[in-house]
Amino acid sequence: MQIIQNRRTFLVGLSAAGGAGLLKVRPSNAAEPPPETTTVRLGRWNNAAYCWGAVYLAGELMRADGLTDVRYVEVDHTVDNSQWLARGDTDFDMNMPSMHISLIEAGVPIKILTGVHTGCxxxxxxxxxxxxxxxxxxxxxxxxxxxxxxxxxxxxxxxxxxxxxxxxxxxxxxxxxxxxxxxxxxxxxxxxxxxxxxxxxxxxxxxxxNEVDRPWSQYFCCMVAGNADYVNKHPATTKRVLKAILTAADLCASNPELAAQELIAQGFVPNYDDALGTLRETGHDKWRDYDAQDSIRFYALRMQETGMIRSSPQQIIANGTDFRFLKELKRELKT
Structure with a gap:
C-alpha cells in the first residue's frame, strides 16, 4: 500500500509541476509499439549517489508508462558501477563518459544512449x-x-x-x-x-x-549506457526507459524542491538539504542542448592522449553509441 501511495503522490506532484508549466508528463503515444519486455534493472547505491536523482525518480514514470517490473538492484559497491553493467547485474547504468568508454575499449557490449547532466x-x-x-x-x-x-x-x-x-x-x-x-x-x-x-x-x-570551468563544463559528466543486447532486443522498452530518465531530469531542473522531496520519500537518499543542493548545483537542463556524441568524442580523445585507450574517438562512437532514441526524444519532449 505504501508503494502505491508513494507512486500516486509522485505522479500527482509531477502533474502539478506540469500544470504550472514546468513539466509535461504524458504516456507514450498510442502509435508507439508496446514494450517488448516490462522488466528493467537499474542500479542503486546504498544511501548515496545524489546525482542519480533522475534515474531514481524515473522508476515511477516507467511504471506509469507500462514497465511494470522496474527493479533497483542492490549490487556490489566495492567496484565501480560500470562493472554492474559489464557483469550483467543491471540493464542500464549512469556513469562518467570515461568509464563507459573504458568498457567499450575492453570489448564489453554496451551502447551509450544519452547524456543526463553536468556538474557532479x-x-x-x-x-x-x-x-x-x-x-x-x-x-x-x-x-x-x-x-x-x-x-x-x-x-x-x-x-x-x-x-x-x-x-x-x-x-x-x-x-x-x-x-x-x-x-x-x-x-x-x-x-x-x-x-x-x-x-x-x-x-x-x-x-x-565541471559545472562552470571549461572545457569540462561543456560536456556531460553523467551519461546513460545500456546493455547492447537489451537495447537491440527491446528498442521500444529502451526508449521508454530513456524517456522516463530525461523527463525526471526535467523535473530535477525545473522543480528541485519537489524532486528532492521525492528522493527522500522514496528512500533513495537520506538528507533533503544534500539532495536539494545537489540538484541545484548540477545542470539537469543540459541534456536538451549539449551534444552527447561530442562528449564521447572529447573524453575518448583525452583518454587516447593519455594512453588509457588505443581506439580512436571515431571507433568508440561507432562501436559503443546509439543516439537514435535521444534524437527522437529531443523532438517529442520539447517544452
Missing part, C-alpha cells in the same frame, strides 16, 4: 594548489587507481601538460574526503554533495568545477 565533480585542494598545474609533486587522494576520480583528475592534469603517472603522488584511501580533511592529501576530486559540505566547513577551495 569539483577538484578541491588546499592552499598549495591554486591551479591544475600545481598538482605536480602533490598528493591527490583517490579510492583506488583506475577509479573514475583518478581517471578524471589524470585527464585534467594531462590537458595542462602534466604527466599524471609520474607528476602526481596518488594516495589510495578508503575515504579520500576524510583524508583531505585530515590534511593527509593536498587535493581530492569530490562528488556532490561533498563539495557543499567542504564549503560549509570552509575546508579547501575549488580548483576545477
Amino acid at each position: 565533480f569539483e577538484l578541491i585542494a588546499n592552499d598549495s594548489v591554486q591551479r591544475v598545474t600545481d598538482l605536480r609533486g602533490k598528493r591527490v587522494g583517490v579510492g583506488n587507481i583506475g577509479s573514475h576520480p583518478q581517471i578524471l583528475v589524470s585527464l585534467m592534469a594531462n590537458y595542462v601538460g602534466l604527466d599524471p603517472a609520474n607528476d602526481i603522488n596518488w594516495v589510495e584511501s578508503r575515504n579520500p574526503i576524510q583524508s583531505f580533511m585530515d590534511n593527509e592529501v593536498d587535493a581530492v576530486l569530490s562528488a556532490m554533495p561533498e563539495p557543499l559540505m567542504l564549503r560549509a566547513k570552509k575546508i579547501g577551495h575549488t580548483v576545477v568545477s
Whole structure:
C-alpha cells in the first residue's frame, strides 16, 4: 500500500509541476509499439549517489508508462558501477563518459544512449594548489587507481601538460574526503554533495568545477549506457526507459524542491538539504542542448592522449553509441 501511495503522490506532484508549466508528463503515444519486455534493472547505491536523482525518480514514470517490473538492484559497491553493467547485474547504468568508454575499449557490449547532466565533480585542494598545474609533486587522494576520480583528475592534469603517472603522488584511501580533511592529501576530486559540505566547513577551495570551468563544463559528466543486447532486443522498452530518465531530469531542473522531496520519500537518499543542493548545483537542463556524441568524442580523445585507450574517438562512437532514441526524444519532449 505504501508503494502505491508513494507512486500516486509522485505522479500527482509531477502533474502539478506540469500544470504550472514546468513539466509535461504524458504516456507514450498510442502509435508507439508496446514494450517488448516490462522488466528493467537499474542500479542503486546504498544511501548515496545524489546525482542519480533522475534515474531514481524515473522508476515511477516507467511504471506509469507500462514497465511494470522496474527493479533497483542492490549490487556490489566495492567496484565501480560500470562493472554492474559489464557483469550483467543491471540493464542500464549512469556513469562518467570515461568509464563507459573504458568498457567499450575492453570489448564489453554496451551502447551509450544519452547524456543526463553536468556538474557532479569539483577538484578541491588546499592552499598549495591554486591551479591544475600545481598538482605536480602533490598528493591527490583517490579510492583506488583506475577509479573514475583518478581517471578524471589524470585527464585534467594531462590537458595542462602534466604527466599524471609520474607528476602526481596518488594516495589510495578508503575515504579520500576524510583524508583531505585530515590534511593527509593536498587535493581530492569530490562528488556532490561533498563539495557543499567542504564549503560549509570552509575546508579547501575549488580548483576545477565541471559545472562552470571549461572545457569540462561543456560536456556531460553523467551519461546513460545500456546493455547492447537489451537495447537491440527491446528498442521500444529502451526508449521508454530513456524517456522516463530525461523527463525526471526535467523535473530535477525545473522543480528541485519537489524532486528532492521525492528522493527522500522514496528512500533513495537520506538528507533533503544534500539532495536539494545537489540538484541545484548540477545542470539537469543540459541534456536538451549539449551534444552527447561530442562528449564521447572529447573524453575518448583525452583518454587516447593519455594512453588509457588505443581506439580512436571515431571507433568508440561507432562501436559503443546509439543516439537514435535521444534524437527522437529531443523532438517529442520539447517544452
